[in-house]
Amino acid sequence: MKNKKILITFSLLVIIIMASAFFVNTKLNAQDNSDQEISGDKLTIESLEDNESEYKVIAEGNALLKTNDLEIRGKRGVVNSLEQRVIFEGNVNFLSAEIEAQSDKLTYNLEEEMAYLEGNVSGKQNERRFSAEKITINLTTNKVELSGGAKLIFPNRSEE
Protein backbone atom coordinates (compact mmCIF):
# COMPACT_ATOMS: atom_id res chain seq x y z
CA MET A 1 0.00 0.00 0.00
CA LYS A 2 2.82 2.37 1.01
CA ASN A 3 4.71 1.36 -2.12
CA LYS A 4 1.71 2.24 -4.24
CA LYS A 5 1.51 5.71 -2.67
CA ILE A 6 5.16 6.37 -3.38
CA LEU A 7 4.76 5.12 -6.92
CA ILE A 8 1.75 7.40 -7.52
CA THR A 9 3.57 10.40 -6.03
CA PHE A 10 6.62 9.73 -8.17
CA SER A 11 4.49 9.27 -11.30
CA LEU A 12 2.72 12.57 -10.61
CA LEU A 13 6.08 14.29 -10.15
CA VAL A 14 7.33 12.97 -13.49
CA ILE A 15 4.09 14.01 -15.22
CA ILE A 16 4.33 17.56 -13.76
CA ILE A 17 7.96 17.91 -14.88
CA MET A 18 7.18 16.61 -18.37
CA ALA A 19 4.14 18.87 -18.64
CA SER A 20 6.25 21.89 -17.58
CA ALA A 21 8.89 21.01 -20.16
CA PHE A 22 6.20 20.66 -22.82
CA PHE A 23 4.67 24.02 -21.81
CA VAL A 24 8.02 25.82 -22.00
CA ASN A 25 8.75 24.24 -25.37
CA THR A 26 5.32 25.17 -26.72
CA LYS A 27 5.79 28.74 -25.53
CA LEU A 28 9.15 29.01 -27.31
CA ASN A 29 7.67 27.60 -30.49
CA ALA A 30 4.74 29.98 -30.28
CA GLN A 31 7.15 32.92 -30.34
CA ASP A 32 8.85 31.48 -33.37
CA ASN A 33 6.08 29.80 -35.29
CA SER A 34 6.49 31.52 -38.63
CA ASP A 35 8.16 29.45 -41.28
CA GLN A 36 8.79 32.19 -43.75
CA GLU A 37 12.32 33.44 -43.78
CA ILE A 38 15.04 34.78 -46.01
CA SER A 39 18.74 34.47 -45.25
CA GLY A 40 22.10 35.24 -46.84
CA ASP A 41 25.67 36.22 -46.12
CA LYS A 42 24.40 39.78 -46.26
CA LEU A 43 20.88 41.20 -45.91
CA THR A 44 20.01 44.75 -46.86
CA ILE A 45 16.70 46.34 -45.91
CA GLU A 46 15.58 49.48 -47.71
CA SER A 47 12.39 51.41 -47.06
CA LEU A 48 10.45 52.13 -50.21
CA GLU A 49 10.39 55.90 -50.62
CA ASP A 50 6.69 56.29 -51.39
CA ASN A 51 5.58 54.18 -48.48
CA GLU A 52 7.63 53.99 -45.27
CA SER A 53 5.88 50.83 -44.08
CA GLU A 54 6.81 48.96 -47.26
CA TYR A 55 10.32 47.64 -47.75
CA LYS A 56 12.72 45.74 -49.94
CA VAL A 57 14.91 42.96 -48.54
CA ILE A 58 18.00 42.06 -50.57
CA ALA A 59 19.79 38.82 -49.69
CA GLU A 60 23.26 38.39 -51.18
CA GLY A 61 25.59 35.39 -51.05
CA ASN A 62 23.86 32.01 -50.83
CA ALA A 63 20.43 33.61 -50.65
CA LEU A 64 17.69 31.32 -49.39
CA LEU A 65 13.94 31.90 -49.15
CA LYS A 66 12.15 29.30 -47.10
CA THR A 67 8.40 28.93 -46.58
CA ASN A 68 6.29 26.04 -45.32
CA ASP A 69 5.90 24.71 -48.87
CA LEU A 70 9.01 25.65 -50.80
CA GLU A 71 12.66 26.63 -50.85
CA ILE A 72 14.32 28.98 -53.33
CA ARG A 73 18.10 29.33 -53.47
CA GLY A 74 20.26 31.63 -55.56
CA LYS A 75 23.17 34.03 -55.55
CA ARG A 76 20.90 36.99 -54.91
CA GLY A 77 17.28 37.30 -53.82
CA VAL A 78 15.05 40.36 -53.50
CA VAL A 79 11.70 40.53 -51.68
CA ASN A 80 9.53 43.56 -52.43
CA SER A 81 6.73 43.87 -49.87
CA LEU A 82 4.84 46.51 -51.87
CA GLU A 83 4.80 44.55 -55.13
CA GLN A 84 4.41 41.26 -53.22
CA ARG A 85 7.13 39.87 -55.46
CA VAL A 86 10.30 37.86 -54.95
CA ILE A 87 13.11 37.80 -57.55
CA PHE A 88 16.02 35.37 -57.37
CA GLU A 89 19.00 35.47 -59.74
CA GLY A 90 22.11 33.39 -60.37
CA ASN A 91 22.07 29.57 -60.20
CA VAL A 92 18.50 29.55 -58.97
CA ASN A 93 17.21 26.35 -57.42
CA PHE A 94 13.49 25.92 -56.81
CA LEU A 95 12.23 23.11 -54.60
CA SER A 96 8.67 22.22 -53.60
CA ALA A 97 7.03 18.95 -52.60
CA GLU A 98 6.42 17.96 -56.24
CA ILE A 99 8.66 20.16 -58.33
CA GLU A 100 12.39 20.70 -58.48
CA ALA A 101 13.82 23.18 -61.00
CA GLN A 102 16.94 25.14 -61.84
CA SER A 103 17.17 28.38 -63.84
CA ASP A 104 19.07 31.65 -64.27
CA LYS A 105 16.23 33.75 -62.86
CA LEU A 106 13.02 33.23 -60.90
CA THR A 107 10.17 35.63 -60.23
CA TYR A 108 7.67 34.59 -57.57
CA ASN A 109 4.39 36.49 -57.43
CA LEU A 110 3.17 36.07 -53.85
CA GLU A 111 -0.41 37.20 -54.49
CA GLU A 112 -0.94 35.02 -57.55
CA GLU A 113 1.03 32.11 -56.06
CA MET A 114 2.86 31.82 -59.39
CA ALA A 115 6.55 31.27 -60.06
CA TYR A 116 8.14 32.24 -63.38
CA LEU A 117 11.52 30.69 -64.17
CA GLU A 118 13.59 31.82 -67.14
CA GLY A 119 16.96 31.08 -68.72
CA ASN A 120 18.30 27.52 -69.02
CA VAL A 121 15.40 26.03 -67.14
CA SER A 122 15.51 22.35 -66.29
CA GLY A 123 13.97 20.21 -63.61
CA LYS A 124 11.52 17.50 -62.76
CA GLN A 125 7.97 17.13 -61.56
CA ASN A 126 7.60 13.85 -59.73
CA GLU A 127 9.44 11.51 -62.18
CA ARG A 128 8.93 13.59 -65.34
CA ARG A 129 11.99 15.57 -66.37
CA PHE A 130 11.68 18.80 -68.34
CA SER A 131 13.74 21.60 -69.86
CA ALA A 132 12.76 24.85 -71.56
CA GLU A 133 13.68 28.51 -71.97
CA LYS A 134 10.85 29.54 -69.64
CA ILE A 135 8.48 27.76 -67.31
CA THR A 136 5.53 28.90 -65.25
CA ILE A 137 4.59 27.07 -62.06
CA ASN A 138 1.18 27.47 -60.47
CA LEU A 139 1.96 26.82 -56.83
CA THR A 140 -1.67 26.22 -55.90
CA THR A 141 -2.34 23.53 -58.53
CA ASN A 142 1.31 22.47 -59.16
CA LYS A 143 0.66 22.89 -62.89
CA VAL A 144 3.82 23.51 -64.94
CA GLU A 145 3.80 25.27 -68.31
CA LEU A 146 6.87 25.05 -70.53
CA SER A 147 7.70 27.46 -73.34
CA GLY A 148 10.61 27.91 -75.78
CA GLY A 149 12.49 24.75 -76.76
CA ALA A 150 10.41 22.71 -74.38
CA LYS A 151 11.36 19.08 -73.75
CA LEU A 152 9.51 16.64 -71.57
CA ILE A 153 10.94 13.22 -70.70
CA PHE A 154 8.76 10.58 -69.09
CA PRO A 155 10.41 7.84 -67.06
CA ASN A 156 11.27 4.74 -69.16
CA ARG A 157 10.07 6.47 -72.33
CA SER A 158 11.85 8.25 -75.15
CA GLU A 159 11.74 12.07 -75.53
CA GLU A 160 8.41 13.56 -76.70
Next chain:
Amino acid sequence: MILSKGKAIIIIAIIILISIILIFNFRSGLLSLLENNEEKKEDEEIAKDEGSKANQEFADATLNLYNNDKSVKLKLNSDKIEQYNTGLLNLNPVEIKSFNINEDGVEISSQPLYILRGERGEYISSDELLTISGSVTIEKDNSIFSFEKIYIREKDNEIKGKGSVSLETEDFVVKSEEFKTDFSLSTLEFYGDDKNRAKLKWKEFENEK
Protein backbone atom coordinates in the same frame (compact mmCIF):
# COMPACT_ATOMS: atom_id res chain seq x y z
CA MET B 1 16.74 -1.03 7.49
CA ILE B 2 16.33 -3.05 4.33
CA LEU B 3 14.28 -1.41 1.59
CA SER B 4 12.23 -3.40 -0.88
CA LYS B 5 13.62 -3.38 -4.45
CA GLY B 6 10.72 -1.22 -5.78
CA LYS B 7 11.21 1.41 -3.07
CA ALA B 8 14.93 1.55 -3.64
CA ILE B 9 14.47 2.15 -7.40
CA ILE B 10 11.96 4.93 -6.77
CA ILE B 11 14.22 6.65 -4.23
CA ILE B 12 17.21 6.41 -6.57
CA ALA B 13 15.12 7.83 -9.46
CA ILE B 14 13.98 10.77 -7.27
CA ILE B 15 17.58 11.45 -6.20
CA ILE B 16 18.75 11.41 -9.85
CA LEU B 17 15.93 13.76 -10.86
CA ILE B 18 16.67 16.22 -8.05
CA SER B 19 20.40 16.05 -8.87
CA ILE B 20 19.75 16.92 -12.52
CA ILE B 21 17.60 19.90 -11.54
CA LEU B 22 20.23 21.10 -9.03
CA ILE B 23 23.08 20.71 -11.55
CA PHE B 24 21.18 22.79 -14.15
CA ASN B 25 20.38 25.52 -11.62
CA PHE B 26 23.94 25.58 -10.31
CA ARG B 27 25.40 25.68 -13.84
CA SER B 28 23.26 28.64 -14.99
CA GLY B 29 23.90 30.47 -11.70
CA LEU B 30 27.64 29.92 -12.04
CA LEU B 31 27.68 31.13 -15.65
CA SER B 32 25.90 34.38 -14.83
CA LEU B 33 28.19 34.92 -11.83
CA LEU B 34 31.28 34.45 -14.02
CA GLU B 35 29.88 36.87 -16.63
CA ASN B 36 29.18 39.51 -13.96
CA ASN B 37 32.67 39.12 -12.50
CA GLU B 38 34.27 39.55 -15.94
CA GLU B 39 32.24 42.71 -16.58
CA LYS B 40 33.20 44.07 -13.15
CA LYS B 41 36.88 43.33 -13.78
CA GLU B 42 36.76 45.12 -17.14
CA ASP B 43 35.10 48.14 -15.55
CA GLU B 44 37.67 48.19 -12.73
CA GLU B 45 40.56 47.99 -15.20
CA ILE B 46 39.16 50.87 -17.23
CA ALA B 47 38.67 52.87 -14.05
CA LYS B 48 42.25 52.07 -12.92
CA ASP B 49 43.73 53.15 -16.25
CA GLU B 50 41.83 56.35 -16.64
CA GLY B 51 40.11 57.24 -13.41
CA SER B 52 42.89 59.30 -11.91
CA LYS B 53 43.67 61.15 -15.12
CA ALA B 54 40.24 62.72 -15.69
CA ASN B 55 40.75 66.43 -15.63
CA GLN B 56 37.17 67.56 -16.18
CA GLU B 57 33.79 66.21 -15.29
CA PHE B 58 30.41 67.36 -16.54
CA ALA B 59 27.06 66.37 -15.19
CA ASP B 60 24.04 66.07 -17.47
CA ALA B 61 26.03 67.26 -20.50
CA THR B 62 25.15 67.27 -24.20
CA LEU B 63 27.40 66.61 -27.19
CA ASN B 64 26.36 66.99 -30.85
CA LEU B 65 27.61 64.84 -33.74
CA TYR B 66 26.78 65.47 -37.41
CA ASN B 67 26.84 63.43 -40.61
CA ASN B 68 28.91 64.51 -43.65
CA ASP B 69 26.34 66.75 -45.33
CA LYS B 70 25.12 68.12 -41.98
CA SER B 71 21.58 66.91 -42.60
CA VAL B 72 21.37 64.71 -39.50
CA LYS B 73 22.33 65.67 -35.97
CA LEU B 74 22.97 63.17 -33.20
CA LYS B 75 22.26 64.87 -29.90
CA LEU B 76 24.10 62.92 -27.23
CA ASN B 77 23.11 63.26 -23.63
CA SER B 78 24.80 61.72 -20.62
CA ASP B 79 24.36 62.01 -16.86
CA LYS B 80 28.11 62.07 -16.43
CA ILE B 81 30.87 62.95 -18.92
CA GLU B 82 34.53 62.68 -17.93
CA GLN B 83 37.15 64.34 -20.09
CA TYR B 84 40.74 63.07 -20.16
CA ASN B 85 44.03 64.65 -21.25
CA THR B 86 44.19 62.25 -24.17
CA GLY B 87 41.03 63.77 -25.63
CA LEU B 88 38.96 60.79 -24.55
CA LEU B 89 35.47 61.31 -23.19
CA ASN B 90 33.84 58.73 -20.96
CA LEU B 91 30.07 58.81 -20.91
CA ASN B 92 27.85 57.03 -18.48
CA PRO B 93 25.10 56.21 -19.51
CA VAL B 94 24.45 57.38 -23.08
CA GLU B 95 21.28 58.54 -24.80
CA ILE B 96 21.34 59.85 -28.36
CA LYS B 97 18.42 61.48 -30.11
CA SER B 98 18.75 61.84 -33.87
CA PHE B 99 17.18 64.78 -35.72
CA ASN B 100 16.92 65.91 -39.33
CA ILE B 101 18.27 69.47 -39.52
CA ASN B 102 18.06 72.25 -42.09
CA GLU B 103 20.95 74.32 -43.58
CA ASP B 104 20.98 76.56 -40.50
CA GLY B 105 21.37 73.54 -38.24
CA VAL B 106 17.84 73.87 -36.86
CA GLU B 107 15.90 70.70 -36.11
CA ILE B 108 13.18 70.20 -38.73
CA SER B 109 10.93 68.34 -36.30
CA SER B 110 10.91 68.10 -32.52
CA GLN B 111 10.23 64.39 -32.92
CA PRO B 112 13.52 62.46 -33.12
CA LEU B 113 14.19 60.07 -36.02
CA TYR B 114 15.31 57.51 -33.47
CA ILE B 115 16.64 57.18 -29.92
CA LEU B 116 19.82 55.22 -29.19
CA ARG B 117 20.62 54.12 -25.65
CA GLY B 118 23.60 52.35 -24.09
CA GLU B 119 25.13 51.79 -20.68
CA ARG B 120 28.62 53.13 -21.42
CA GLY B 121 30.14 55.38 -24.05
CA GLU B 122 33.62 56.39 -25.09
CA TYR B 123 34.31 59.22 -27.52
CA ILE B 124 37.75 59.67 -29.09
CA SER B 125 37.71 63.14 -30.59
CA SER B 126 40.83 62.68 -32.77
CA ASP B 127 39.21 59.69 -34.52
CA GLU B 128 35.70 61.16 -34.35
CA LEU B 129 34.70 57.75 -33.04
CA LEU B 130 32.01 57.09 -30.45
CA THR B 131 31.83 53.55 -29.03
CA ILE B 132 28.78 52.55 -27.01
CA SER B 133 28.49 49.25 -25.19
CA GLY B 134 26.31 47.40 -22.69
CA SER B 135 22.81 46.56 -23.94
CA VAL B 136 22.71 49.04 -26.78
CA THR B 137 19.28 49.69 -28.28
CA ILE B 138 17.86 51.90 -31.01
CA GLU B 139 14.17 52.68 -31.05
CA LYS B 140 12.70 53.90 -34.32
CA ASP B 141 8.93 54.12 -34.82
CA ASN B 142 7.76 50.61 -33.94
CA SER B 143 11.14 48.98 -34.49
CA ILE B 144 13.76 48.07 -31.92
CA PHE B 145 17.38 47.27 -32.70
CA SER B 146 19.71 45.72 -30.14
CA PHE B 147 23.47 45.10 -30.13
CA GLU B 148 26.30 44.32 -27.74
CA LYS B 149 28.39 47.19 -29.02
CA ILE B 150 27.99 50.02 -31.48
CA TYR B 151 30.55 52.24 -33.25
CA ILE B 152 29.55 55.67 -34.56
CA ARG B 153 32.13 57.18 -36.89
CA GLU B 154 31.30 60.80 -37.58
CA LYS B 155 33.64 61.34 -40.54
CA ASP B 156 32.30 58.27 -42.39
CA ASN B 157 28.66 58.95 -41.54
CA GLU B 158 28.56 55.36 -40.37
CA ILE B 159 26.96 53.39 -37.54
CA LYS B 160 28.25 49.85 -37.03
CA GLY B 161 26.75 47.34 -34.60
CA LYS B 162 28.44 44.15 -33.45
CA GLY B 163 27.48 41.07 -31.43
CA SER B 164 24.01 39.51 -31.17
CA VAL B 165 22.49 42.00 -33.58
CA SER B 166 18.71 41.95 -33.76
CA LEU B 167 15.98 44.08 -35.25
CA GLU B 168 12.33 43.55 -34.43
CA THR B 169 9.61 45.32 -36.38
CA GLU B 170 5.85 44.76 -36.60
CA ASP B 171 6.41 42.52 -39.65
CA PHE B 172 9.64 40.63 -39.01
CA VAL B 173 12.66 39.82 -36.87
CA VAL B 174 16.22 40.03 -38.19
CA LYS B 175 19.21 38.35 -36.52
CA SER B 176 22.84 38.74 -37.55
CA GLU B 177 26.37 39.18 -36.24
CA GLU B 178 27.13 42.63 -37.66
CA PHE B 179 25.14 45.63 -38.74
CA LYS B 180 25.92 48.76 -40.74
CA THR B 181 23.89 51.86 -41.53
CA ASP B 182 24.15 55.63 -41.95
CA PHE B 183 23.15 58.35 -39.48
CA SER B 184 19.58 58.50 -40.80
CA LEU B 185 19.14 54.67 -40.77
CA SER B 186 17.93 54.82 -44.38
CA THR B 187 19.56 51.56 -45.50
CA LEU B 188 20.14 48.73 -43.05
CA GLU B 189 22.82 46.14 -43.77
CA PHE B 190 23.08 42.91 -41.78
CA TYR B 191 26.04 40.54 -42.04
CA GLY B 192 26.34 36.94 -40.95
CA ASP B 193 29.51 35.04 -40.17
CA ASP B 194 30.78 31.49 -40.75
CA LYS B 195 28.47 30.08 -38.09
CA ASN B 196 25.34 32.23 -38.36
CA ARG B 197 23.96 33.71 -41.55
CA ALA B 198 22.00 36.94 -41.54
CA LYS B 199 18.36 35.88 -41.30
CA LEU B 200 15.01 37.65 -41.57
CA LYS B 201 11.97 35.80 -40.29
CA TRP B 202 8.50 37.10 -40.97
CA LYS B 203 6.00 37.07 -38.16
CA GLU B 204 2.73 35.26 -38.51
CA PHE B 205 0.72 36.01 -41.65
CA GLU B 206 -2.22 37.32 -39.60
CA ASN B 207 0.07 39.82 -37.90
CA GLU B 208 1.55 40.87 -41.23
CA LYS B 209 -1.80 41.78 -42.64
